[in-house]
Amino acid sequence: MVPPASRFMLFFGALLASAAFQAASAQTLIPLDSRPATSTLPAQIAALGGSPVHLPPADLLGTAAQGADPAALLAWLKAQPTDGPLIVSLDALAYGGLVQSRSSRDSVDTVMARLQAVRDWGAASGQPIYAFIVLPRQPDAVDRARNLEVAKRMVQWAREGVFKELHVTWDDALPGSPAPQEGAALAKDAPANVLVYPGADEVLSSLVARADAPEAATLVVEYSQPEKAAAVIRYEGIALGSSVALHAKAAGWQVTAGQPEAILTPFGGEGVRAPDARTLTLYVFNGGDARAAALRVSQLLRRGPVAVADVEKVNTGNLRVWADLYTLKRPQDLSSLAAWGTPGNNLGTVLAHAKLVTAGVPSASQDALLAREYANDIVYSSQLRAQIRALIPDANLPGSNAPGVLEGLAQTYFPLQFKSSYALESASFPWNRSFEADLELNVAK
Numbered sequence: 001m002v003p004p005a006s007r008f009m010l011f012f013g014a015l016l017a018s019a020a021f022q023a024a025s026a027q028t029l030i031p032l033d034s035r036p037a038t039s040t041l042p043a044q045i046a047a048l049g050g051s052p053v054h055l056p057p058a059d060l061l062g063t064a065a066q067g068a069d070p071a072a073l074l075a076w077l078k079a080q081p082t083d084g085p086l087i088v089s090l091d092a093l094a095y096g097g098l099v100q101s102r103s104s105r106d107s108v109d110t111v112m113a114r115l116q117a118v119r120d121w122g123a124a125s126g127q128p129i130y131a132f133i134v135l136p137r138q139p140d141a142v143d144r145a146r147n148l149e150v151a152k153r154m155v156q157w158a159r160e161g162v163f164k165e166l167h168v169t170w171d172d173a174l175p176g177s178p179a180p181q182e183g184a185a186l187a188k189d190a191p192a193n194v195l196v197y198p199g200a201d202e203v204l205s206s207l208v209a210r211a212d213a214p215e216a217a218t219l220v221v222e223y224s225q226p227e228k229a230a231a232v233i234r235y236e237g238i239a240l241g242s243s244v245a246l247h248a249k250a251a252g253w254q255v256t257a258g259q260p261e262a263i264l265t266p267f268g269g270e271g272v273r274a275p276d277a278r279t280l281t282l283y284v285f286n287g288g289d290a291r292a293a294a295l296r297v298s299q300l301l302r303r304g305p306v307a308v309a310d311v312e313k314v315n316t317g318n319l320r321v322w323a324d325l326y327t328l329k330r331p332q333d334l335s336s337l338a339a340w341g342t343p344g345n346n347l348g349t350v351l352a353h354a355k356l357v358t359a360g361v362p363s364a365s366q367d368a369l370l371a372r373e374y375a376n377d378i379v380y381s382s383q384l385r386a387q388i389r390a391l392i393p394d395a396n397l398p399g400s401n402a403p404g405v406l407e408g409l410a411q412t413y414f415p416l417q418f419k420s421s422y423a424l425e426s427a428s429f430p431w432n433r434s435f436e437a438d439l440e441l442n443v444a445k
Contacts, residue, residue, distance in 0.1 A: 026052040026084035027211060030073060031204055032134075033097040034061035034430060036376070036438045037340060037349075038089075042205040044369055045353050046087075048361045049212040054080045063431055067096020067104075070114045077117070082125035085164070087207045090115060090133040090154060098171070098200060101147065102140040108149050115154075119162050128164035130207040134200050135179040137172040148182055159191045165210055167250060169199035172342070173237035180237040197246035198236035201341060202348025209251040209355040217358045218279040219253040219351075222300070225288045234314055235342040240286060247347040251355050253280075280335060280354050284347075285310045285321055294324035301333050307354040309346045310339035310377075315435075317382045322374075331374050332367060332418040339377040340436075367419040368441070375422070375439040379413045389434050398432040406437060415444045 027046050031039035043055045056076050062068040070093050077086075094111045095101040104111075122129045133151050141147060151168055158166040168186055170179035180198070187196035199206070221244055223229045229241040236243050248255050256279075281300050285293050285308065300306045308325075310317040317339030325331050336353035338346035353373075357366060387409050392402050406427040416422040423444040430438055 026054065026081070027208070028054040028077070028080050028082075028084065028086045028088075029204065029208070030056060030077065030086070030088040030092055031061060032089040032092055032201065033068070033099070034058045034063055035201070035436055036430060037345070037436065038098075038201050038204060040438065041349060041373075042087075042208050042352075044372070045205050045349070045356060046208045046212060048353070048356045048365055048369060049208075049359070050361070051084065051212065058430065062092065062097025062100060064099050064433075067100035068092055070094070070096060074114070074117045077121060082121075082127055085128045085130060085211045086118070086121060086125075087130045087204060087211055088118060088132075089204060090118070090131050093118060094133075094150060098134060101134060102136045103142055105143060106146075108146055108153075111146070111150050112153060115150075119157065122162060128211070129162065130165045130211050131163050132167040132169060132203040132207060134203075135168065135170040135182050137170075138174070138177040138179065144178070144182075151182075151186060155186055155190055155194055158194045163193060165207065166194045167199075167203055167207065168194060168196045169203050170237075171198075171200040172235045173198060174235065175237075177237065195246075195250055197250060198238060198243060199247070199250070199344050199348055202247075202345045202352070203250070205349045205352035206247070206250040209352040213355045213359040214252060215359055217253055217355060219248050219255045220279060220281045221248075221255060222281060222283050222296075224283070224285045224293045224296070228286055229284075233311070233343045236344050240284070240311065240343065243344055244282070244284060244347055247344060247351055248282075250348065251351040253351060253355065280305045280307060280358055282306075282351065282354075283308045285312055285318060287312045290318055290320035291324055293318075293321050294328065294330070297325060297334075298328050298330050301330060305335045305354070305358065306333075307336040307350050308334055308338075309343075309350040310337075311343035311346055314342055315340065315381060316385075317378050319378075319382050322378045322382070329417075332370060334370060337370065337373050337377065340373075340381050363419070368422075368443075371416055371418045371420075371422045371441055372439070374418075375413075375416060375424075375441055376437070379410065379416070380437050380439055383413070384409055384437070385434055388437075392434075394433050397429060397434060402434075403428050410439065416441065420444075 043053050046053045091101040095104040133154050170183050173179045183196045230239050233240045312318050335357040336350045338350040414424045421444040422441040425440040425442045428438050
């Protein structure tokens, strides 16, 4: 079996193999932590653009139990070629990761001393920096005032031109969290290169889209239940429609005014004017008739590019929707798909991935990433997670043969049929918990 690091480089090699694709400049990524959704996925989205991607090895990134060593991360950064933009989680360097940004008791001065290295990197390299920092969730943060002060100073750095773009986001805003209000206060006087919105795990992917696919593209949004788009969604503290608009802006989309029917007539309508190749329809499944939703996505695909964000539930997709789409052989035709996290997580990654596809990517690379998303978001999160938990409780997972058990369970769903046929190469639990797994695929022989 190929080692994980080698598989990752093989994936990049496949993405870069198309001679017809015009490669962009290289990118250096420093993720929030070592979870696949925060590190592997944004790196693979970045690689879709055809550019080399410099990514720290997983053992340099933080976990739930142990934060990254900021000094080691900075040493890694200094050793990388300065041949393109830096796309960076400031929390990884400031505190060691997302979990540690909540628990750290380091002073503002200590944190700012670490972040000075990012400013120095930009000044020395002349390359743009795309950065984000997270306002932590309540009640986990032990020093909100410190985190907020550091975020304010990062906004000032953005005003001074240190960052090409800075995204200030808030994490898991349950009722009563002060983070949305903190964000609103920061946004009030923020310069034009600062965006403030709910998010965390997906933000690196959004910044990849900003850096690697800056061209304007148009987004049409359709909901499975449009009457519920004004409802406040979990973990964000804002309405679903507002979250869609903010994540679209974060990834560089221009959302058309009015309902999708202004461009696409309703199901069964006549005289449809198809959007051009740079207009994407984002289909947001937020509940309702699953079969009707699958048929609607299939219809929309006959008219132009479509991405699907499944936000009905948190951290899992609607099995009926995806089973019907798979039967119709439609997931392979999507620009992107997501069902792995919170509504904002899914919206952010689906829009980032689709933005690069709109700019143009090799078809084989796109198919491989879609298959990987389907395997992790639908096969694992919506089906295998419950099975593995029934067999091996999380408390018993570290040190067990859980990866082998998962590989055995997963064989029922493979080979996965997209434009190519994909076999399961390996399955692992990077954080020694069942919440997330990492299913690695290879083209079946």
